[in-house]
Amino acid sequence: MKIIAGALKGRTLKTLTGPAGYRPAMGKVRESLFSLLEARGVIWAESVVLDLFAGSGSLAFEAVSRGAKKAYLVEKDAKASACIAANAANLGISGQCLVAAEDAIKFAGKKPTEQVSVVFIDPPYAENLLPQTLKNLLRREWLEDGAFVVAEVEKHLRINTEGFEGLTLELDRNYGSTRIIIWYKE
Numbered sequence: 811m812k813i814i815a816g817a818l819k820g821r822t823l824k825t826l827t828g829p830a831g832y833r834p835a836m837g838k839v840r841e842s843l844f845s846l847l848e849a850r851g852v853i854w855a856e857s858v859v860l861d862l863f864a865g866s867g868s869l870a871f872e873a874v875s876r877g878a879k880k881a882y883l884v885e886k887d888a889k890a891s892a893c894i895a896a897n898a899a900n901l902g903i904s905g906q907c908l909v910a911a912e913d914a915i916k917f918a919g920k921k922p923t924e925q926v927s928v929v930f931i932d933p934p935y936a937e938n939l940l941p942q943t944l945k946n947l948l949r950r951e952w953l954e955d956g957a958f959v960v961a962e963v964e965k966h967l968r969i970n971t972e973g974f975e976g977l978t979l980e981l982d983r984n985y986g987s988t989r990i991i992i993w994y995k996e
Contacts, residue, residue: 811868814841816854816875823897825866826890839962839985840872846981846992847928847958854878857927860952862914862943867894867907869930869960874903882926884910884917915939918946925954932962940967944974959993 811823814837848854854877861870861883870881883898885891891911898907910917914933929947933939940961947953959977963969965987971979977993984990 818875860926
């Protein structure tokens with residue numbers, strides 16, 4: 811998998827496969843997602859990113875490549891976390907990437923040391939982990955005003971996208987079997 815834009819454009823990320831299968835965001839979906847965020851006013855050079863259920867870390871690495879100041883990458887699988895840390899080192903961005911080998915829902919339930927401007931949530935399919943993750947982020951005040959929350963979930967996930975107080979639904983769109991949902995925090 812390659813980074814598609816920014817200072818690290820064309821650099822390759824190593825990825826793993828797991829029993830449930832990791833689903834690194836495909837290039838077309840990443841390209842579309844980042845265009846959607848930039849069209850909504852995201853300025854990467856002013857952004858701190860949180861990547862929950864990071865898997866390969868491709869979304870956070872793409873954000874850093876485009877200028878994000880810092881990225882928190884949270885992945886509980888030890889081998890995947892080690893791969894993320896190795897990718898950050900190989901890309902020369904370890905100082906901008908804080909990798910946590912922790913459960914993403916529990917991590918989101920902790921008090922943050924700083925608020926973030928963009929959150930990527932890509933939970934394992936068919937486990938219904940998105941609602942609790944969003945609730946924890948909101949309860950612990952992870953999101954700065956004007957932040958965006960992006961969820962990549964299965965196309966047919968049943969979720970009340972309007973049911974999270976403090977978040978306004980910006981987009982709910984399918985890309986093949988993947989569904990991208992974007993919320994904005996006012």
